[in-house]
Amino acid sequence: MNHQLLATPKIIVDEPVRERSAMLDTAKISRDSPILSRLVNGRRLVYLDNAATSQKPGVVIDALKHYYEYYNANIHRGLHTLSEEATAAFEGVREKVRNFIDAASEREIIFTRNATEAINLVASSWGRNNLKEGDEIVISAMEHHSNFVPWQQLANEKGAKLRFLELTDDGQIDLALAQNVIGSKTKIVAITQMSNVLGTITPVAKLAQMAHAQGAVFLLDGAQGVAHLETSVRELDVDFLVFSFHKMLGPTGVGVLYGKEELLDKMPPLLFGGDMISSVHRERTKFNELPWKFEAGTPNIADVIASGAAIDYLSELGMNNIREHEIEITSYALKRLRELDDIKIYGPADAENKGGVISFNFADIHPHDLGQMLDEAGVAIRAGHHCCQPLMHDLGVSGTARASFYIYNSKDDIDVFISALKEAKKVFGHVSCR
Numbered sequence: 001m002n003h004q005l006l007a008t009p010k011i012i013v014d015e016p017v018r019e020r021s022a023m024l025d026t027a028k029i030s031r032d033s034p035i036l037s038r039l040v041n042g043r044r045l046v047y048l049d050n051a052a053t054s055q056k057p058g059v060v061i062d063a064l065k066h067y068y069e070y071y072n073a074n075i076h077r078g079l080h081t082l083s084e085e086a087t088a089a090f091e092g093v094r095e096k097v098r099n100f101i102d103a104a105s106e107r108e109i110i111f112t113r114n115a116t117e118a119i120n121l122v123a124s125s126w127g128r129n130n131l132k133e134g135d136e137i138v139i140s141a142m143e144h145h146s147n148f149v150p151w152q153q154l155a156n157e158k159g160a161k162l163r164f165l166e167l168t169d170d171g172q173i174d175l176a177l178a179q180n181v182i183g184s185k186t187k188i189v190a191i192t193q194m195s196n197v198l199g200t201i202t203p204v205a206k207l208a209q210m211a212h213a214q215g216a217v218f219l220l221d222g223a224q225g226v227a228h229l230e231t232s233v234r235e236l237d238v239d240f241l242v243f244s245f246h247k248m249l250g251p252t253g254v255g256v257l258y259g260k261e262e263l264l265d266k267m268p269p270l271l272f273g274g275d276m277i278s279s280v281h282r283e284r285t286k287f288n289e290l291p292w293k294f295e296a297g298t299p300n301i302a303d304v305i306a307s308g309a310a311i312d313y314l315s316e317l318g319m320n321n322i323r324e325h326e327i328e329i330t331s332y333a334l335k336r337l338r339e340l341d342d343i344k345i346y347g348p349a350d351a352e353n354k355g356g357v358i359s360f361n362f363a364d365i366h367p368h369d370l371g372q373m374l375d376e377a378g379v380a381i382r383a384g385h386h387c388c389q390p391l392m393h394d395l396g397v398s399g400t401a402r403a404s405f406y407i408y409n410s411k412d413d414i415d416v417f418i419s420a421l422k423e424a425k426k427v428f429g430h431v432s433c434r
């Protein structure tokens with residue numbers, strides 16, 4: 001075992017210089033997440049890998065600890081105090097989620113392990129029961145593998161066709177071409193709310209309308225979007241929405257499937273066992289009502305409860321303020337990146353059309369090398385194909401470097417990031433001269 005990895009991280013004593021953005025007090029928000037005051041390779045951590053997962057405020061960590069220390073029990077089962085308290089806290093989060101995404105009923109909120117599991121649930125349960133040979137499934141050319149492979153596999157199994165919404169040169173969904181793709185054979189349109197590579201924010205309401213006009217259902221992959229954009233399932237009129245809490249300040253291991261009640265009602269359960277039944281006989285089983293019909297076995301009680309603390313934290317900041325802050329930070333980062341020579345930035349040019357995600361290649365440095373060099377400067381980014389290999393193929397690259405921002409990032413973080421890029425270029429320039 002590598003004990004170095006387990007060593008207690010050094011904590012910064014001096015408060016880092018952080019500029020307050022117009023919308024959010026990034027200095028205070030940074031102090032709220034203990035991990036953001038650690039050192040990495042002797043430097044202040046500048047965490048720019050938020051599209052992969054977000055850091056957690058103390059209130060979320062405390063909610064986890066409080067559950068285990070004070071009322072740890074299984075839910076929906078016991079009649080004792082601890083079980084009743086745990087059940088109330090768990091079901092209370094379902095109501096918070098309903099309110100956060102503006103769903104009509106708690107019956108429409110199903111807890112899963114992550115967004116991926118939620119998409120697989122729809123593909124397996126709804127898909128297997130509603131698709132036949134010759135039907136069409138429409139996704140876009142920038143989907144994450146989690147919103148790609150389940151549909152590809154379902155299409156193969158059913159003899160259905162997987163079709164694609166193509167992108168314009170600046171990484172937006174080409175709506176003119178979409179008219180030719182979403183047609184009478186389309187049974188489901190499944191699209192990301194925000195690309196995890198290009199940052200593109202998609203025209204969800206318009207696409208949902210186009211799907212409904214053809215009698216198709218619409219699934220929104222909100223894995224990137226829900227953490228950053230105020231999202232109302234009723235305003236957007238989406239049939240399914242999926243997302244993961246770990247990208248929105250919550251713990252890992254909790255995802256959500258929202259589905260319109262009339263659709264969920266008709267779908268068979270995916271997993272069978274405890275909690276998802278209403279009565280069991282030797283020959284037959286009557287399933288539980290929504291949402292528990294889809295939640296077999298003991299759920300991730302502690303992490304769901306802590307996810308409620310994440311919703312409270314985000315709601316207090318205000319989703320509109322979060323969006324405004326991200327536009328400000330992303331505009332600044334785009335401006336500073338464009339000052340560099342040899343940079344290729346992918347996706348929409350304007351921060352108004354994208355979330356806080358910037359993919360780029362720089363000075364012929366392999367994205368993995370760049371990631372390592374930046375790590376030495378304490379800057380965490382992601383490099384690679386970002387689980388979007390078909391998009392990488394379309395872009396003509398094997399991978400990109402990606403910086404992604406959230407509520408605690410400041411312009412000061414961007415300046416450190418840009419300096420680290422300049423330093424990397426100096427080092428790699430020397431290496432290639434040898």
Ligand code: C6P
Nearest residue numbers: 051052114115116144146196223244387
């Ligand atoms: N993207 C990234 O670094 P899960 O793993 O189930 O929580 O989320 C899957 C997923 C689905 N859709 C989109 C658009 C996503 O970005 C992700 C996760 C991370 O880009 C991890 S690969």
